[in-house]
Amino acid sequence: MNGEKELEKARERVIDAISQNMNLYGVTESIGRLYGSLYFQEGPLTLDEMKEELGMSKTSMSTSVRSLLELKMVGKVWKKGVRKDLYQAEPDWYQTFIDFFTIKWRAGISINISAMERSLSDLTSLLDDENVDRNIKNQAKVDIEKLTSAIEYYDWLNRLVDSLESKQIFEFIPKKPIDYEKR
Amino acid sequence: MNGEKELEKARERVIDAISQNMNLYGVTESIGRLYGSLYFQEGPLTLDEMKEELGMSKTSMSTSVRSLLELKMVGKVWKKGVRKDLYQAEPDWYQTFIDFFTIKWRAGISINISAMERSLSDLTSLLDDENVDRNIKNQAKVDIEKLTSAIEYYDWLNRLVDSLESKQIFEFIPKKPIDYEKR
DNA sequence: AAGTACGTACAGAAAAAACTGTACATAAAG
DNA sequence: CTTTATGTACAGTTTTTTCTGTACGTACTT
Numbered sequence: 001m002n003g004e005k006e007l008e009k010a011r012e013r014v015i016d017a018i019s020q021n022m023n024l025y026g027v028t029e030s031i032g033r034l035y036g037s038l039y040f041q042e043g044p045l046t047l048d049e050m051k052e053e054l055g056m057s058k059t060s061m062s063t064s065v066r067s068l069l070e071l072k073m074v075g076k077v078w079k080k081g082v083r084k085d086l087y088q089a090e091p092d093w094y095q096t097f098i099d100f101f102t103i104k105w106r107a108g109i110s111i112n113i114s115a116m117e118r119s120l121s122d123l124t125s126l127l128d129d130e131n132v133d134r135n136i137k138n139q140a141k142v143d144i145e146k147l148t149s150a151i152e153y154y155d156w157l158n159r160l161v162d163s164l165e166s167k168q169i170f171e172f173i174p175k176k177p178i179d180y181e182k183r
Numbered sequence: 184m185n186g187e188k189e190l191e192k193a194r195e196r197v198i199d200a201i202s203q204n205m206n207l208y209g210v211t212e213s214i215g216r217l218y219g220s221l222y223f224q225e226g227p228l229t230l231d232e233m234k235e236e237l238g239m240s241k242t243s244m245s246t247s248v249r250s251l252l253e254l255k256m257v258g259k260v261w262k263k264g265v266r267k268d269l270y271q272a273e274p275d276w277y278q279t280f281i282d283f284f285t286i287k288w289r290a291g292i293s294i295n296i297s298a299m300e301r302s303l304s305d306l307t308s309l310l311d312d313e314n315v316d317r318n319i320k321n322q323a324k325v326d327i328e329k330l331t332s333a334i335e336y337y338d339w340l341n342r343l344v345d346s347l348e349s350k351q352i353f354e355f356i357p358k359k360p361i362d363y364e365k366r
Numbered sequence: 367a368a369g370t371a372c373g374t375a376c377a378g379a380a381a382a383a384a385c386t387g388t389a390c391a392t393a394a395a396g
Numbered sequence: 397c398t399t400t401a402t403g404t405a406c407a408g409t410t411t412t413t414t415c416t417g418t419a420c421g422t423a424c425t426t
Contacts, residue, residue: 003315007323010302010309014330017298021291026209028384040326047403057386062404083394084402091329093336108204115200119193126193132186140190143223146274147197152359153276160356172355173343176335211414230373240416245374266424267372370425376418383412388405395400 011040025100027071030056031064035073038089044077046084072099094175098164105161109154116154120147194223208283210254213239214247218256221272227260229267255282277358281347288344292337299337303330 018039019032037053038045045053050061065087068074073096077086090096123140126132132140163169201222202215220236221228228236233244248270251257256279260269273279306323309315315323346352 003309003312003319003323006305006309007319007326010305010323011326013298013302014295017295020294024209024287024291026207030384039329042322042325058402059387059404060385063385066404093333094339097336097340104207108207112197112200112204115196119197122189122193126186126189129186136186136190139225140186140193142225143190143194146222150276153280155360156277156356156358157280159360160352163356169343169355172352173339173346175339177338177342213414241372242374242417243415246415249374368426370423372423373421375420377416378418379414379416381412381414383410385410386408388407390405391403393400393402396398 015040025104027067028064030054030060031067034061034064035068035089038074038087039091041088044079044086044088046082046086048084050087071103072096098167102161102165105157109158109161113151113154116147116151120144120151123147198223208287210250211247213237213243214250217244217247218251218272221257221270222274224271227262227269227271229265229269231267233270254286255279281350285344285348288340292341292344296334296337299330299334303327303334306330 015033015036018036019029022032022035023029034050034054037050047058047061047065050056050065051058054061065074069076069087072090074087074089077088079086090099123144126140127137127144163172198216198219201219202212205215205218206212217233217237220233230241230244230248233239233248234241237244248257252259252270255273257270257272260271262269273282306327309323310320310327346355
């Protein structure tokens with residue numbers, strides 16, 4: 001024995017875990033495994049190498065890589081003399097975390113804020129309209145309160161995302177825990 | 184016109200946005216719409232009422248509600264004299280956010296940490312083994328470094344989750360932005 | 367104790383998604 | 397300019413997920 005199998009097994013275990021983990025947030029298992037495989041590679045890979053590595057079609061590799069690019073979990077790399085596109089995994093997981101969630105959260109925020117502001121304004125005009133039933137107006141009032149506090153929450157989330165993007169979050173939650181008792 | 188349609192439309196728009204938003208994190212559109220509908224209800228609903236509200240089967244309501252319960256996005260409510268189970272949406276979105284992500288993140292952390300620690304120990308024994316190829320050992324060393332820094336990241340994520348759970352995060356990112364200039 | 371109401375397990379149907387192979391557009395190489 | 401290599405659009409297939417209806421267990425009611 002020369003240890004190759006053991007090395008492979010150790011990697012495979014972690015790749016599985018990574019893929020399961022990403023799957024929790026709606027990323028396909030295959031895409032997760034692709035990221036995991038790239039993570040353990042020494043250098044960047046071409047689509048054909050990925051295809052080989054995962055035993056899947058080149059088409060799948062192409063679309064999977066694109067998803068990972070959108071999430072900023074892999075980057076395109078240029079290498080002299082190599083004609084094919086090369087991709088490598090972003091190795092810094094703090095960065096990966098930040099990119100992944102800021103992308104998702106910002107998207108969610110903008111979807112919701114714009115819907116809620118439109119509805120808020122519609123409901124407000126309902127209140128001013130004489131022809132609207134008293135009962136409906138009361139419901140509208142309740143809804144307006146709900147939406148107002150929801151918008152307030154999104155403002156908070158936005159500030160949280162800002163603190164991730166600007167890395168200020170690390171002032172509050174440092175990368176390494178502080179040793180209070182030096183020894 | 185009495186405004187009922189307008190009210191309904193305003194709600195529907197927001198419900199759609201909520202559901203799209205939840206869908207970004209791997210929650211079904213239907214489950215998202217159920218949460219959205221419950222959010223705008225005045226009181227808690229029974230499974231039959233939900234079925235009516237969404238035009239879906241009772242079985243689906245049952246399983247969807249269960250998912251929402253696991254995410255702590257709805258709660259079961261008891262009401263005197265009512266035999267059926269009653270459910271209502273958790274109205275506090277700060278809390279919803281915290282519960283949703285702490286549940287997911289903690290799950291992810293434990294999956295990954297345990298896989299990585301096992302692999303880390305396997306790789307370390309590989310290094311101590313004389314029969315293992317030099318080349319393999321070098322790869323193992325690289326992997327060990329990767330895993331070590333990944334574990335460090337998970338420690339950070341764990342502390343981030345702690346600060347959410349304990350609400351300390353609000354000391355850093357307050358619910359309402361501070362007014363520097365009082366007016 | 368018998369009858370009724372309620373929630374859910376389970377199997378099958380319907381819908382959605384992931385995956386593949388072919389065909390093509392683009393760009394590099396000769 | 398022609399040939400060759402590369403990535404991806406698209407249509408069709410396979411797999412997975414979601415949804416429904418029936419059947420059943422449990423617990424309340426009479």
